[in-house]
Amino acid sequence: MKTNNPFPYRLYLVTDEKACLGRDFFQVVEAAVKGGVDLVQIREKELPEAAFLEKTLRLRELLDRYGVPLIVNDHLGVAQQSGVAGIHVGNSDVAPQQIREAWAGCGILGYSLEDEAHLQSPHAQLADYVALSPVFATPTKTDTITEWGLEGVRRIRNLTTKPLVAIGRVSAENATDLVTAGADCLAVVSAILSAPDPARVAEDIRNQIEKAL
Numbered sequence: 001m002k003t004n005n006p007f008p009y010r011l012y013l014v015t016d017e018k019a020c021l022g023r024d025f026f027q028v029v030e031a032a033v034k035g036g037v038d039l040v041q042i043r044e045k046e047l048p049e050a051a052f053l054e055k056t057l058r059l060r061e062l063l064d065r066y067g068v069p070l071i072v073n074d075h076l077g078v079a080q081q082s083g084v085a086g087i088h089v090g091n092s093d094v095a096p097q098q099i100r101e102a103w104a105g106c107g108i109l110g111y112s113l114e115d116e117a118h119l120q121s122p123h124a125q126l127a128d129y130v131a132l133s134p135v136f137a138t139p140t141k142t143d144t145i146t147e148w149g150l151e152g153v154r155r156i157r158n159l160t161t162k163p164l165v166a167i168g169r170v171s172a173e174n175a176t177d178l179v180t181a182g183a184d185c186l187a188v189v190s191a192i193l194s195a196p197d198p199a200r201v202a203e204d205i206r207n208q209i210e211k212a213l
Ligand SMILES: Cc1ncc(COP(=O)(O)OP(=O)(O)O)c(N)n1
Pocket: 012, 014, 041, 043, 073, 074, 088, 089, 090, 091, 092, 093, 110, 111, 112, 131, 132, 133, 141, 165, 167, 187
C-alpha cells in the first residue's frame, strides 16, 4: 500500500489459534485477509519460543503474498529473527525504549494503554500506535484493568493525534460506534476467528469502518 500515512491500517486481526475452533489456523487467517483485514498480529501465548518462531515465519510468508504486514506479540527476539514489520508490547513486556535501541528495523511499535496517565509516558510517546486496552472487557483476555468504553475512546482522542487502536470485544455490533468515537483501527480476535464465515465478518466490519471514517 502506497501512502504518506505511517499507520494507514483499519482492521487488525490478532491471532489466537484456540479461537479458530479446530479449523486450520492459516486458512482462517487467509480468509480474514481476503475479507478486509489489513494488519495481523501473531499472539499465541501458549507456544514455546521455537514453535512461535516457526509459526511466525510461515504466517509472514502467507501474508507477504497479500502485502499485509505482520506484527509479533511480546517476543522481541522472534520479531528480529523473522523480519516482520513490528512488535506489540504492554506494560509487563520489553519497554519501547529498549526495543528502539535494540531493533533498528522495527517499522511498527504498538503499546497497550491501560491508564490515561501513561499517554505522556516515554512508552506511549515512542509507539507508532496506542491500543486502548481493553475498550470493552472480554473473555479472550482477562488480566486487564478497566475498560475504556466509548467515553474513554473520545477522551483519549481529544488528547492525542497518535493512531488509536481499539481492542476488546470488538465486533460488527460496535464497529461503527468505535470509529465514530475516534478509533483509527479496530483489533479483533474472536469475532473474526471464531465466526462460521471469517471472511464475511471481516468484510462487514471493514465496510462499517470505511463508512464511519
Ligand atoms: C493491538 C493489541 N492491543 C493490546 C494488546 C495487549 O498487549 P499486552 O497488554 O502486552 O497483553 P498480551 O497481548 O501480551 O497478553 C495486544 N496484544 N494487541
